[in-house]
Amino acid sequence: MQEPKDTNDIALSSLQGFVFERILLEEPEKCRLTVLGTFPASFVEHSEESTEKSTDALPAIVRLERTAIPINISQRIFPGQLGAFLSQVQCMERTDIYMWLAGWLSPSSIEQQPQGDVKVNIVCPATEVHIRKYSEQSCVLVHETPDIYRRIVEPYISGLPAERTRWRVFRGHVAVTEILDGHKEQSKLLFSSSDFIILPDMKWDLHTVGSLYLIAIVRDNSIRSIRDLRVRHIALLKSIQREAIAVASEKWGVLQGGLRMYMHYQPSYYHFHVHIVNANYEAGLGSRVGQAHLLDDVIALLELDEADASDRPGIFERITLTYAMKAAQT
Structure with a gap:
């Protein structure tokens, strides 16, 4: 493989080097397709910490999704066809293992769709965790009582290594603390205060309003999940709600009723x-x-606690939470 001349050449040559293995997940009605395959080891840049450079093929996940208009994405991709599927690609974002590209299905669509016909999401090298995440698999429901949380779940969370708080979903291996401390991603911030920040999620192409996706991260690291929320956090949650609406309205014309805000548990x-x-x-x-708990509902539950004014434990200390887990996680 010759050394590419620019970013576009790097992306295109990389896609042409992709070897298809199997489909992980397809949602044709939404024009989404997730496939597993391999790229040459030259696809990624080895960090200075690497002691040796592998010459083997690297496992990779490639996820295609439409942007502003419906695209009839083929439900099957064969070896060597992924690069030909896109007539041109442009690298938009890249971290150590995460990358996304804007892609056009024909040269004539470049002017009509400057943001791309499709968004190509790449994870390389992909670990078994990534592959399980994007593979289709059955789920089971878990009923987490307060007692189970205290005896099993909370000790598990407290025992997790510090790297588990690294924000892999948005920016590869950039740690949450690096963003909150002002060392990384400051150009991406849409809002910042002493309590929280708001910035785009990497899942979003920054153009297609229909798939707008932002993240608010609180600065208080003692709040790990909704289990840690108390009455004193109502003002914080309402502030996140208010500022998110203001940002989405001012920048993209999305009004209050046009946003869904939620937290995951787990x-x-x-x-x-x-x-x-x-x-x-x-x-x-x-x-x-x-998995998703609406911010409105969480605030409403906390306000019931506030109105109760008793000394008993908070609502999220008393409630049984039911959530789905993929079979591979159980």
């Missing part, structure tokens, strides 16, 4: 954050009952 990492998406955006399992 979350992917234990530093409290709120997902802020277009109300019409289908964000997969993460936005469905069994």
Whole structure:
């Protein structure tokens, strides 16, 4: 493989080097396709900490999704065809293992769709955790009582290594603390205060309002999940709600009723954050009952505690939470 001349050449040559293995997940009605394959080891840059450079092929996940207009994405991709599927690609974002590209299906669509016909999301090298995450698998419901949380779940969370609070979903291996401390991603911030920040999620292409996806991250690292929320946090949650509406309205014309705000339980990492998406955006399992808890509902439950004015434990210390877990996680 010759050395590419620019970013576009790097992306295109990389896609042409992709070897298809199998489909992990397909949602043709939403024009989404997730496939597993391999890239040459030259696809990624080895960090200075690497002691040796592998010459083997690297496992990779490639996820295609439409942007502003419906695209009839083929439900099958064969070896060597992924690069030909896109007539041109442009690298938009890249971290150590996460990358996304804007892609056009024909040269004539470049002017009509400057943001790309499709968004190409790449994880390389992909670990077994990534592959399980994007593979289709059955789920089971878990009923987490307060007692189970105290005896099993909370000790598990407290015993997690510090790297589990690294924000892998948005920016590869950039740690949450690096963003909150002002060392990383400051150009991405849409709002910042002494209590929380708001910035785009990497899942979003920054253009397609229908798939708008922002994240609010609180600065208080003692709040790990909704289990840690108390009456004293009502003002914080309402402030996140208010500022998210202001940002989405000012920048993209999305008004209050056009946003869905929710938290995951269990979350992917234990530093409290709120997902802020277009109300019409289908964000997969993460936005469905069994994992997503609406911010409005959480605030309402805390306000019941506030009105009660008793000395008993908070609502999220007393409640049994039911959530779905993929079979591979149980």
